[in-house]
């Protein structure tokens with residue numbers, strides 16, 4: 001596919017934790033939204049383990065992270081954020097989770113689904129990332145497509161949907177690159193809303209790390225800044 005000209009109208013993003021989608025695809029989402037895409041974000045876990053503060057509790061952190069995710073979504077201009085609120089670190093490959101993602105696919109009818117690559121071998125991978133990525137792939141194909149899968153959703157008026165493309169961020173073997181030179185600042189602005197994850201003194205390092213990551217991704221592609229994806233095309 002020619003990703004430079006790819007301008008989806010409806011986009012569904014499934015993120016393991018609050019902030020992963022912005023790190024992996026924030027510049028791409030911002031670019032597509034500027035071109036008119038309606039984008040929905042599904043957040044699988046509540047992020048309630050992501051703190052080293054001895055005073056912090058999981059319920060308080062979950063509330064903070066949900067608010068931060070809403071604010072980041074507003075910066076990017078996402079249409080909708082769906083919080084599934086599974087516990088951080090305890091995401092499981094269940095029929096419940098798959099059905100929840102199938103429901104959002106059938107409801108939003110995306111041209112493309114983005115999630116994290118579950119098949120990374122060269123670097124450690126958080127189990128929630130592995131499971132969110134794998135269950136999302138399973139939800140796109142075959143579950144959301146098949147009318148006899150999750151038939152209870154048909155009764156709610158949700159019909160089967162075939163998603164043509166899956167974009168996986170965080171891949172060992174990316175094969176498509178999106179130019180984000182024009183939206184890198186927007187990506188960083190969205191990420192700054194996840195303040196509980198980026199302590200003030202580390203913010204400059206984190207911003208610099210993400211800038212360098214974008215520069216590296218674009219380097220051999222003639223782009224100042226890019227996000228890299230492994231793209232799967234689902235045959236019709």
Ligand SMILES: [Zn+2]
Nearest residue numbers: 016017020126
């Ligand atoms: Zn994560």
